[in-house]
Amino acid sequence: MLESHIPSGPIADKWSKHKFEMKLVNPANKRKYNIIVVGTGLAGASAAASLSEMGYRVQNFCIQDSPRRAHSIAAQGGINAAKNYQNDGDSVHRLFYDTVKGGDYRSREANVHRLAEVSVNIIDQCVAQGVPFAREYGGYLANRSFGGAQVSRTFYARGQTGQQLLLGAYSALMKEVARKNVQLFTRREMLDLIVVDNRAVGIVCRNLVSGKIETHTADAVILATGGYGNVYYLSTNAMACNVTAAWRAHRRGAFFANPCYTQIHPTCIPVHGDYQSKLTLMSESLRNDGRIWVPRSKGDKRSPEEIPESDRLYYLEEKYPSFGNLVPRDVASRNAKEWCDKGHGVGATGMAVYLDFRDAIDRDGRDVIDGKYGNLFQMYERITDDDPFKLPMMMYPAVHYTMGGLWVDYNLMSNLPGLHVLGEANFSDHGANRLGASALMQGLADGYFVIPCTIGDFLAKAGPSKVKEGHAAVRAAEKEAQERIDRLVHSKGSRAVDDFHRELGKIMWDKCGMARNAAGLKEALQEIPRLRQEFWEDVNVTGSPGTFNQVLERAGRVADFLEYGELMCRDALERDESCGGHFREEHQTEDGEALRNDDKFCHVAAWEFTGETTAPVLHQEPLTYENVKLTQRSYK
Secondary structure, eight states: OOOOOOOOSOGGGHHHHHHHHSOOOOHHHHTTOEEEEEOOSHHHHHHHHHHHHHTOEEEEEOSSSSGGGSGGGGOOSOEEOOOOTTOSSOOHHHHHHHHHHHTTTOSOHHHHHHHHHHHHHHHHHHHHHTOOOOBOTTSOBOOBOOTTOSSOOEEOOTTOHHHHHHHHHHHHHHHHHHTTSEEEEOSEEEEEEEEETTEEEEEEEEETTTOOEEEEEOSEEEEOOOOOGGGGSSSSSOTTOOSHHHHHHHHTTOOEEOTTOEEEEEEEOOOOOTTOOOOOBOOGGGGGTOEEEEESSTTOOSOGGGSOGGGEEOHHHHHOTTTGGGSOHHHHHHHHHHHIIIIIOOTTTSOOEEEEOHHHHHHHOHHHHHHHHHHHHHHHHHHHSOOTTTSOEEEEEEEEEEOOEEOOOTTSBOSSTTEEEOGGGBOSSSTTSOOTTOHHHHHHIIIIIIHHHHHHHHHHHHOOOOOOTTOHHHHHHHHHHHHHHHHHHTOBOSBOHHHHHHHHHHHHHHHHSSSBOHHHHHHHHHHHHHHHHHHHHHBBOOSOTTSOOHHHHHHHHHHHHHHHHHHHHHHHHHOOSOBTTBOBTTSBOTTSOBOOOHHHHOEEEEEEOOOTTSOOEEEEEEOOOSSSOOOOOOOO
16 A cells, blocks of 8 residues: 555645654754765755755765756756746646646645645745846846746746756755765766665665776665656657666665656657657747647648748647647647648658747847747757748657656655655656646755655654665675676677667657557557567677776666566556546547546556566555546646
8 A cells, every 4th residue: 555645634734734743853963864865957966955954964976977967957948936926816826736737637736736835935046046047127037938827937047947957956066065065976877776674775886987886875865867758769858868777776666656657748859860869859938939830731842931821720729729839748749740640740751840930020029039049049050950030940749758757655755765756756746747847846846845854754763774885785786786787798699779779769659659559558568578588689788897888888778768668558558548648549538638537547556566577566546636626628
């Protein structure tokens, strides 16, 4: 039985009540505890800095050469907060409601309300750190709209919001590194979780420069390692993003929740060739001023400036008049796919739609649009060699964010005591679809405001871990990680690692992508085990283990993706309904919207690993909605 530890009482009082009821660690005792934080993105850096400032000793592990290179920098459009600066009717309750509705009623109410509550504090924290948010002429912080909301609550720094927020968290982290209260380990990849007596007490990692296997023990472990979007091979994620840390924790006993929930972002630069290694996101904020359209006639190959207004189909504005181009990401993505599949797509492949700024430039002037989105326009032009001030951008949906992740309770602790999970690596806040500008909000909420309170409750109750480096379980975990690496480097088959990854990605995109059906998922569940077996028999891993070896790095990650992809498809097949980004073609309304089955599937699906040759066990956490009404989601 999963115990979410949601506090009792009115939802607006739960977090305050819980903070008072939790046990505390007094300031002198905090120095006795050591905490491992894996990841230095927004969630990891903010958590490491905050815990260090409170007095805990922190070890922080970073897969990149600097925390500044964490993938959080790629977030462009903004961060939500219920400040109501625009006086347009926003409130904590409205942000809470929009997030629950945007997630298609598949998120945990109490977590989402807490997120909305602390959102207002995040902005104050970041402004105090010097984050250069955009401002109005009079000096007040500016806001813009994002999909799934009818108010302007998104704070932004042009198209670089993630980078600027990360620099704020990075500065706080490096201050603590300078104080020698945070020990920073760069170029380390977590390979396994160390568990002793059903408590997470450390990690095994590989030094990516020297190739050396290391073990580190602590009183608690925090994973802030991002999502699993690269299981599709082509995604908007950085190439180093992977599922290994979370998957290894899952194999050690942590439940994996809702793995089938993957968000497809509607505004990405389309695929240009068979050998492309990643895709590029264009910020959702562009939909504030850009209008999305396709030619009304199938197969219209005229250049966009030759197509008159009467021949343009602004399909989102026509179908969803209340929200228009600012419908949530899953809705916008499915509609783009629908019109491209009907033959109205543009570009050489026909798998793209236009995002047009002509009307906005005519209305506000080029300088105003350049001030809002200038760096995004430059990025688009450098990649495509088209000037978006003169021609519409071409867009198509791509894999972006993952709402599934390790299961956590209200305290952000997994079912495995001592293992806490933050940001995109956990499942908790977004349901079946994340609203834009909520990823940065959740990462910083978890790191700055939630985990500093809740981890003390665990440590006060559990006490220090007495496990040291020489413990038998530590040595056993180290030995297993080394044996797995040795098995990989002794694989001298005929196929490259990326060849297997690309084939897996095609299976996942075709059978478990923007749309899924039972037949395709069953096929994937036959194809992925076959591909995994072939991987271990015929993969070619060059070089040696005790050196800098990027082929070996990728091989380990792809091996985990091959296991994880099967769990994704199994979860998608088990969830016999449509909700948010999980769109089962068998379950849709007459006008093509996701059709939920609340009677059978209003729950969190949490999977337990039982072995490589046995099926995982499904556990369910029922979702109860006391403050919002379960209704068919509509943005018309």
